[in-house]
Amino acid sequence: MTGRQDISPVVSVKAENIQKDLQSYQGRDDMTRRQELIKQTKRAAISQKQPRPPLELYRPPKIVQKNGTKVHFADDNQLKRSPPPSMTALPLELKSALKRSKSFTADESRELEKTGFHREAFPLEYQGLIRQAVLDPNSLSYQKLMELVRLICSKAVESLQFSAPAAQLCFSIIEKEHDHTFLESLQNCCREWYNERDKLLRSSFLTPVGTTVSGLRRWTAYVSFLIELYRHVKNQHCQIIQPSGGNQVIGPHPNSPMGHLALTLQTLLYDCANIILKPPSLNSEGEIDILRQMLNMVGKQLEVDSPQRMQQLVSNLRDAFISPSISAQIRKTLLEVIELHASNWQLDLPQTMYYFPYTKLSFH
Numbered sequence: 001m002t003g004r005q006d007i008s009p010v011v012s013v014k015a016e017n018i019q020k021d022l023q024s025y026q027g028r029d030d031m032t033r034r035q036e037l038i039k040q041t042k043r044a045a046i047s048q049k050q051p052r053p054p055l056e057l058y059r060p061p062k063i064v065q066k067n068g069t070k071v072h073f074a075d076d077n078q079l080k081r082s083p084p085p086s087m088t089a090l091p092l093e094l095k096s097a098l099k100r101s102k103s104f105t106a107d108e109s110r111e112l113e114k115t116g117f118h119r120e121a122f123p124l125e126y127q128g129l130i131r132q133a134v135l136d137p138n139s140l141s142y143q144k145l146m147e148l149v150r151l152i153c154s155k156a157v158e159s160l161q162f163s164a165p166a167a168q169l170c171f172s173i174i175e176k177e178h179d180h181t182f183l184e185s186l187q188n189c190c191r192e193w194y195n196e197r198d199k200l201l202r203s204s205f206l207t208p209v210g211t212t213v214s215g216l217r218r219w220t221a222y223v224s225f226l227i228e229l230y231r232h233v234k235n236q237h238c239q240i241i242q243p244s245g246g247n248q249v250i251g252p253h254p255n256s257p258m259g260h261l262a263l264t265l266q267t268l269l270y271d272c273a274n275i276i277l278k279p280p281s282l283n284s285e286g287e288i289d290i291l292r293q294m295l296n297m298v299g300k301q302l303e304v305d306s307p308q309r310m311q312q313l314v315s316n317l318r319d320a321f322i323s324p325s326i327s328a329q330i331r332k333t334l335l336e337v338i339e340l341h342a343s344n345w346q347l348d349l350p351q352t353m354y355y356f357p358y359t360k361l362s363f364h
Contacts, residue, residue, distance in 0.1 A: 121155065121162075122151065122155070126151055129144060129147070129148055129151075130148070130151075133145075133148055133173050133182075134169075134172065134173070136176065137173045137176050137177040137182055138176070138177055138178050138179075142181055145181050145182045145185055146185045148173075148182070149170075149182060149185040149186050149189050150189060152166050152169060152170060153166070153186075153189050153190070153193065153225070156221065156222070156225040157193075157201065157218045157221045157222045157225065158218075158221065159217065159221055160217075160220060160221050160224050162221070162225075163221060163224035163225045163227070163228050164228045166225060166228075167225060167228035167229045167231075167232055168228075168232070170182075170186055170229065171229075171232050171236065174186075180257040183257050183258070183261055184257060184260075186229075186261070187260065187261050187264050190226065190229070190264065190265070190268060191264060191268065193222060194222075194268050194271065194272070197219065197222075200218075201215060201218045201219045201222050202215040202216075202218075202219050203215045216284060216286050216287065219287070220286055220287060220289075220290040223269075223272050223276075223290050223294065224290060224293070226265055226268050226269055226272065227269065227293070227294050227297055227298055229261075229265050230262070230265040230266065230269060230298050230301070231297060231298055231301075233258065233261060233262045233265065234262070234298070234301045262305075266302060266305050266306060269294060269298070269302060270302065270306070270309045270313060272294075273291055273294060273295075273313055273316075274313065274316060276288065276290070276291045277291070277313075277316045277317065277319075277320045279325070282320055282323065282325075282326060282330070283325065283326060283327070283330070285327070285329060285330060285333075288330050288333050288334065289333065291337070292333050292336065292337050295337050295340060295341070295345075296340065299340065299341065299345050300344075300345040303341075303345075310341075314338070314341055317334055317337060317338050317341075318338065320334055321334040321335060321338065332355070336355045339351060
């Protein structure tokens, strides 16, 4: 009993000390937790705080009186961004570059591809001009239309494959213009190229990429381009009437711009044909082939428009046929054309079968 009484006070003192220590530890833990919670709250508030606008756009908050108390608030309308500079504020060089880089829309690309051309067929610096001409040629100046005519004609004489697409592109522009500026410029350009044919078409030509194109290729491509233009005039701009005597084809009015173009093309085709029937062209299979193509495609229309000139052309064909200097292949081609005229521009089946193995189907 005595031992228990001696030990009991000591144990109770130790228990009290332990309890105080625990309370002090718990107090420190609570304080630490509260401090950590305060820090987390501050960090969350900082992360959710809206960033201050840039210095040049920053405006001080307004201060107003409300119920006798000063209230601070920011006006959101004052923090709006300034609009981008307008097109008129851009430098001229940049504006022109942006205009040139504007791409074709899907409808515009289809409009151009109807002619057989892809927009990549023309140099990049001219694609904007082509685009505007396809959409609205009336918005172009006279100088731009002249430049466009020379661009298309230059492309047309590069190769026979460009003849039909170039002619189709020309008439897609002609049909949309109001004052016939493009049409008259095209007519003048075709005539000028013929007058300068020995320099522009019948001599070798150095392209911008350094390759040489033979004069024969450019000359035959030019004649093919005239054929396609003339075909389009006759097929799209002529009317068929039915008088009592039968069908009759009526062309454009002779004094109209389209009538002037048809007459110019007819004259140029006759002149080109007579040149081909003389040396040295008479000994060139490529030029005789393009003559055969001309009379197969538009010989009947040429005779209707000018029967006297066709009679002279057939006479020249016969003189060339009996020339001793031509090859057997050229003689065969000339005979085919002579019989084509004698058969009213339509060979029968035996004639077709006779000339078919010897007729070249490609003119490239």
